[in-house]
Amino acid sequence: MQELETSVVHRHLDTKLKIAGIEALDLLVALTISAFMGFFFEGGILGIIFILCVPLLFLSTLVLVKRNKPEGFLKDFIRFTMLRGFYSASSPLSKLENRRMPVTFGGEIE
DSSP states (O other), rough: OOOOOOOOOOTTOOOOOOEEEEEHHHHHHHHHHHHHHHHOOOOOHHHIIIIIIIHHHHHHHHHHHTTOOOOHHHHHHHHHHHHHOHHHHHHHOHHHHHHOOOEEEEEEEE
């Protein structure tokens, strides 16, 4: 009888990239905020406060708010708030009949 060939399977292949316990997207957003603050406040005490303290405050707020939330929460929240939609589970059909909504067939809006 031949022996089966085996290979090593690494665990947690589906985990997201985290840097110091912070998701990469969150860190990228904080660095982007810092870069924009750098354009407006170049130097001085006010510049240091806005360039360093505002992104750190943003990151600390994200760490506190995202506790016990799934990974990718910020991305999904931004996508949910930016996309327009009508979500109703209990409104009567008479309200929906007057509302025009685009219907897509094969990627084209008709």
